[in-house]
Amino acid sequence: xxxxxxxxxxxxxxxxxxxxxxxxxxxxxxxxxxxxxxxxxxxxxxxxxxxxxxxxxxxxxxxxxxxxxxxxxxxxxxxxxxxxxxxxxxxxxxxxxxxxxxxxxxxxxxxxxxxxxxxxxxxxxxxxxxxxxxxxxxxxxxxxxxxxxxxxxxxxxxxxxxxxxxxxxxxxxxx
Amino acid sequence: xxxxxxxxxxxxxxxxxxxxxxxxxxxxxxxxxxxxxxxxxxxxxxxxxxxxxxxxxxxxxxxxxxxxxxxxxxxxxxxxxxxxxxxxxxxxxxxxxxxxxxxxxxxxxxxxxxxxxxxxxxxxxxxxxxxxxxxxxxxxxxxxxxxxxxxxxxxxxxxxxxxxxxxxxxxxxxxxxxxxxxxxxxxxxxxxxxxxxxxxxx
Numbered sequence: 162x163x164x165x166x167x168x169x170x171x172x173x174x175x176x177x178x179x180x181x182x183x184x185x186x187x188x189x190x191x192x193x194x195x196x197x198x199x200x201x202x203x204x205x206x207x208x209x210x211x212x213x214x215x216x217x218x219x220x221x222x223x224x225x226x227x228x229x230x231x232x233x234x235x236x237x238x239x240x241x242x243x244x245x246x247x248x249x250x251x252x253x254x255x256x257x258x259x260x261x262x263x264x265x266x267x268x269x270x271x272x273x274x275x276x277x278x279x280x281x282x283x284x285x286x287x288x289x290x291x292x293x294x295x296x297x298x299x300x301x302x303x304x305x306x307x308x309x310x311x312x313x314x315x316x317x318x319x320x321x322x323x324x325x326x327x328x329x330x331x332x333x334x335x336x
Numbered sequence: 337x338x339x340x341x342x343x344x345x346x347x348x349x350x351x352x353x354x355x356x357x358x359x360x361x362x363x364x365x366x367x368x369x370x371x372x373x374x375x376x377x378x379x380x381x382x383x384x385x386x387x388x389x390x391x392x393x394x395x396x397x398x399x400x401x402x403x404x405x406x407x408x409x410x411x412x413x414x415x416x417x418x419x420x421x422x423x424x425x426x427x428x429x430x431x432x433x434x435x436x437x438x439x440x441x442x443x444x445x446x447x448x449x450x451x452x453x454x455x456x457x458x459x460x461x462x463x464x465x466x467x468x469x470x471x472x473x474x475x476x477x478x479x480x481x482x483x484x485x486x487x488x489x490x491x492x493x494x495x496x497x498x499x500x501x502x503x504x505x506x507x508x509x510x511x512x513x514x515x516x517x518x519x520x521x522x523x524x525x526x527x528x529x530x531x532x533x534x535x536x537x538x
Contacts, residue, residue: 287524293497309521316520324358 162203167231167239170213174230177201187300191292191308204229212238260322267332275323279316286312339365340535352513354523357532363516364485366532370514371406371483372396405474407484411466413458419445420454423472430477444472449498464491471499481512488519
């Protein structure tokens with residue numbers, strides 16, 4: 162979240178509420194529901210580290226507003242992060258490993274595990290696909306597309322695994 | 337040897353069923369049986385309380401014309417008609433006026449992203465474009481039941497998204513969908529997924 166908030170501030174300053182709204186429009190709810198409090202906590206940490214600064218704007222009867230802006234130090238940190246080489250692809254999946262361990266050990270029915278995982282992934286895929294309906298922001302559309310393609314790849318793997326692993330045979334040592 | 341056997345499947349009105357399973361598992365055969373395009377050697381197919389499996393060819397043809405929209409893998413578009421005319425055809429047969437058929441058909445083609453191709457004939461369209469015309473034709477009459485065999489199969493992702501949205505809208509409007517698909521994104525919107533393997537439901 163840190164880098165994304167810095168990226169949103171690269172164009173100019175913004176107050177907390179605006180940042181929260183823009184963050185939600187572009188990045189929110191695809192991976193997990195956005196926690197509003199987390200945005201303010203992140204802003205506060207960025208400020209302590211000198212990556213952002215804020216100016217208090219009095220608003221008459223209403224509470225004062227904090228307008229945040231990225232510092233030069235923040236810009237350097239963001240550019241450094243953008244220039245890092247891509248992280249190696251994460252090919253490990255806990256679900257996949259459990260299914261394979263079940264098939265190797267015979268201690269749990271891998272086909273039941275595959276069916277359960279398939280239901281969960283299909284539910285997630287439907288939820289992600291429904292986010293597409295309201296995704297007017299191109300950044301958000303691409304984020305939704307990324308989540309959708311990853312889930313589809315996982316579901317294809319579950320199909321392949323279901324066929325390749327065949328029916329469950331209980332381990333003779335299993336109790 | 338039977339392509340499908342011992343299948344007991346009940347689809348509720350307004351329900352969306354996805355049929356999945358490996359190639360050759362009998363998915364298309366099952367769809368053809370429901371559509372009345374094939375007849376079962378044993379057992380029965382009931383649609384809307386009516387027995388279809390023993391019905392005459394005429395009765396089955398009328399059933400398809402009035403109640404069912406079908407998209408098969410062989411698209412069966414009429415080569416001498418434009419895309420628009422292909423989609424208008426079921427509306428015209430059902431007695432709709434030329435103008436209203438045209439508006440309805442054009443709306444469907446536009447929602448599938450091929451409005452600008454409305455006046456081309458099938459041989460002037462790509463496979464994916466023809467598939468979308470076939471889907472528009474199947475939905476034109478707003479049939480109670482839509483049967484589709486791999487409706488997103490020949491499509492790129494953006495076109496498949498258009499088809500998926502049209503299917504979702506049809507189902508929201510109360511139409512029953514039975515869709516054979518390998519596409520998990522399509523299946524994820526179904527109320528229920530049934531899986532076929534070697535001609536049997538698993």
